Amino acid sequence: MEAPHPTPSTPEPSDAPEQGAPPPFSTALRTASHEQHTEAENSSFMSRLLGGRLGVAAYRRYTEQLWFIYRALEDVSPDLAADPVAGPFIRPELARTAELERDLARLSGPHWHTAVDPLPATAVYADRIATCARDWPAGYVAHHYTRYLGDLSGGQIIRGTAEKTWGFARKGDGVRFYVFDGIDNPAAFKRAYRARLDALPVDDLEKQRTIDECKRAFALNSTLFRELAEEFPLSA
Template sequence: MSDTFSARLRAASWQDHQAAESQRYVSALVAGELPRDRYADLVAQHYFIYQVLEEAAEAMRDDELAGGFVDGRLTRLPALETDLACLLGPDWSTRIVANVATRRYVARLQEVCFTFAPAFIAHHYTRYLGDLSGGLFIGRQVAQTYGLTADAGVAFYHFADIDDARAYKNAYRARLDALPLDVTAEAALVGEVAVAYRHNSAVLADLGQQDSPKPVAPESMESAA
């Protein structure tokens, strides 16, 4: 096995990665067992998560370690807005709320991603490489199941400016391998990836509950702040 940092990171996080992917909500979604509004729940939670993560990306753009990972081709927020308009209508912003697990996830992003490069890279890696891996499969399945298209409903899963996802991921891992991390910073990054996966799993578990809340007017539930 390769002893590169990216390989060690992948090995260290594999169990957490598998736990996130094995959530019942994900399997039910790709199998077409859920109504479309339960998919809209996921898009809404993604919106809150990426809103903060992409704010952090702007804050970290000039950082010596993190700046190399900030790439406009990965930006998901406009796509999520397009998907929410398709799924919920033009008033979508008044109809979505963050679930409890999402609020905790967002709080963690706000706490560590704006000032600490290893933590930002950890969350960036967990989200965007996941989007370019299993996320592409989920997007194809959801599009087929619910009759959605890349520019209406599943825009989130369509990276128009990335022609070769495999090549992009290889280049991303090469950037990880080239990071000048000391032992402490490397351990912090690896540890934060585990934190990111746990938050992601919690969001999916929340969505998988039978009484998972649907997008509703924000005045009926506390805000995601």
């Protein structure tokens, strides 16, 4: 679930600041949310999924939940594109909704829309993203950071597991969510993303609120993973 990703995966550290200087905001964000990130990353559901101990139905159900979350993130993109805080993070090469729909068509057939429903944790998560998008651009950035940098980092582990465990074609439908055709150099993209975080045009109080919202995003992911674990116990 830097998501999530799913299991959101934190980015590499920024360049070290000069001695005595405060750390860059991207570093502060990463460091402050480390505990919550670790909890989400080590959830029993994700551990079992990555270990190949759950069937493709669990992967499909997780992908369905991601669809609701990324719709909440991306349906508001046109409205936020000109916002001075959130706008710099709205990048078309990150968009995942269409890729998730390709995956779900592969996983559940052409009529997959008729069968998907959000878990309670997913509904809360998506609603929180929508609230931030409407009322608090810096809070939206916290969710954006948590999800998309996770997709570019730890999300690639999920792709590899899915290809190996359930036989999806390499970077084909079924794992398209994790494939970023528009990003040739993920490491460079992540460095540029962190630079935008460091240049966030808000004061220190707002930055602290953004850090707190990032922690909340990881907690929402953890709750989602707990509900998925209950739906897919190991005995199943």
